[in-house]
Amino acid sequence: MPEATKDGLRDARAPARTGAPGGGTGPAERGRPLLVYAVAAVSALGGLLFGYDTGIISGALLYLREDFRLSSREQEIVVGVILVGAMAGALLAGRLSQRYGRRRVVMAVAVVFGVGAVAAAMAPDTLTLVLARFVLGLAVGGASNMVPVYIAEMAPPEIRGRLMVLFQLMVAIGQLVSYLCGWALAGSGGWRMMFGLAVIPAVVLVVGMAMLPESPRWLVEHGHREAARAVLARLRRPGEDIDAELGDIAAVSRGEGRGGWRELRRPWVRPALVVAIGIAAFSQLTGINAIVYYAPTVLADAGFGDSVALLTGIGIGVMLVVAGVAGAVLVDRVGRRRTMLWFLPGSGLAMAVLALAFLGDAGSAVQRWTVVLSLFAYILFNGIGMQAVVWLIGPEILPLSVRGPATSLATLSVWGFDLLIAVTALTAINSIGRSGTFFLYALMNAACIVFVVRKVPETKGRSLEEIERALRSPGPVAAAAR
Incomplete structure (x- = not known):
């Protein structure tokens, strides 16, 4: 295959413009300012909160349903x-970030x-708990929208x-911590x-973000070019060649103006x-959160017992972390x-094996081990193949103005x-059974593979401006994948 494709995105096997071949650790990473890693580490605490607050319901639900008779x-x-709440928070965060900046929105999140964590911990009834979890959803949506964008706009292409x-790794760690807390605090009222424990990382995130700079791309877009140069000087x-990168950002920003919803057409x-x-x-649709939210409930109802179900949940959390680490390495090494x-x-x-396992001899040792091991294998493979990429692709491939x-x-x-x-x-489990539900998720995994083959390009090692110029050039963006 030639070095460059028709739309300007090079083949994934070609070395990146800077950095070690294949995106690995090499001389290009030595001497990189610590601020680059501080930006990623601090802002990614939003991922930890996201993972914790979405995952904690898994353990809490076993006792909530008894205390509130749900x-x-x-x-x-x-x-x-x-x-x-996350849907509303995602929409709101995008609009606010265009006006006030990525950093301020993450602090508000x-x-x-x-606030949501305190309200949920003190909820006296179901309605109050529902409202508190809606507030938490606003924060989850805002974090999942803005943190990846903030990191993408600050990071050098070769380690972006x-x-x-x-x-995503911090999301997985947050989910693992939530499973551990669910096991340690098991019992009526422990929820x-x-x-309430989510308050601690929330405070750390506010303080940490207060010490970090604003995105240089947002600064350029709003006419603060010298401030953007100062930020880039600290990040590179x-x-x-900071001026060349700044020129690329400014050229893209001038060429498109400030976009809105109509620009998406x-x-x-x-x-x-x-x-x-x-x-x-x-x-x-591939089923990850059906497992994350309901695995302990499904296993307990299938006769595994509450303690076994919670321990299996911890194992799922461990697999999520392992998948996050592996994904962090692979996305820059292999694309x-x-x-x-x-x-x-x-x-x-x-997922298909999991579905078949629930057709087997219920309660046998073979069936139980098959269920647990297929759950762990699914979490590992889906965590690397899909969850490590989902928060990466959008901020990379979407143009600056929109x-x-x-x-x-x-x-x-x-x-x-x-x-x-x-x-x-x-x-679905009550209507078509566990096997039918999990077979449906297995089919969604197959459909996803077809979508990736046909539509998804490789963005490894490209600057955000290179990707955007490729979009504007003749030919479909998926030409890079071919």
């Missing part, structure tokens, strides 16, 4: 309302996280992938402390929007698209389909 439908509402995947190694933007929304949808194509087949196969509203739309899609899964999973 039906299956009411359980789905308690789980799902945070996703309704941290405050909302803290792994820094952005740190967000209040489970919710000595000797790097432009033909040259549409291929990127299809990719971002498609990956967002499949990240949920985003290839990572998906390597691991999604294993995700679909593991990045706020477009990432809001992609994030809205994540939470919309997540909500669909949350409010239908138990109902």
Whole structure:
């Protein structure tokens, strides 16, 4: 294959413009300012809060349903309302970030996280808990929208992938911590402390973000070029051509102006929007959060016992962290698209085995081990092949002028389909059984593979401005994938 494709994105096997071949650690990473890693580490605490607040309901639900006498439908509402809030938060954060900046919005999100956590911990009844989880959803949606954008706009191209995947890794760590807290605080009333503990990382996030700079791309877009140069000087190694990067950002910003929702209808933007929304949808339709939210409940109802179900949940959390670490390495070494194509087949196969396991001899040792191991395999493969990429693709491929509203739309899609899964999973299990439900998710994994093959380009090692220029050039954006 030639070095460059028709639309300007080089083949994934070609070395990046800077950095070590294949995006690995090499001389290009030595001497990089610590601020680059501080930006990713501090802002990714939003991912930890996101993971904790979405994952804690898994353990809490076992006791909430007893304390508040919740039906299956009411359980789905308690789980799902945070996703309704996340949809609203994603839309609101995108609009606010265009006006006030990425950093300020992340700080506001941290405050909302803290308020929601306190309200959920003190909830005296179901209605108050539902409202508190809606507030938490606003913060979850804002974090999932803005943190990846903030990191993408600050990071050097050659390590952008792994820094952005740190967000997903922190989501996984947050989910693991939530499972551990669910196990440690098991018992009636322990769910209040489970919710309240989220205040601690929320405070750390507010303080940490107060010490970080604003995105240089947002500064250029709003006419603060000298401030943007000062930020880039702190983020790049000595000797790097800051003026060239600043010129690229300014040229893209001048060429398009400030975009809004109407700009999303432009033909040259549409291929990127299809990719971002498609990956967002499949990240949920492949079944990950049906497992994260309901695995302990499903296992307990299947006769595994509450303690075994909670311990299995901890194992799922461990797999999520392992997947996050592996994904952080692979997206820059082998590429985003290839990572998906390597691991999604294993995700679909593991889900199919899980479905078959529930057709087997209920209660036997073989059936129980098959269920647990296929759950762990599914989480590992889906976590690497899909969850490590979902928060990376959108901010990379969407143009600067519409990045706020477009990432809001992609994030809205994540939470919309997540909500669909949350409010239908138990109902589907009651209607078509565990096997039928998990077979359906296996089919969604297969459909996702087809979508990636046909639509998703490789963005490894390219600057955001290079990707945007490729979108504007003749030919489909997926030419890079071919």
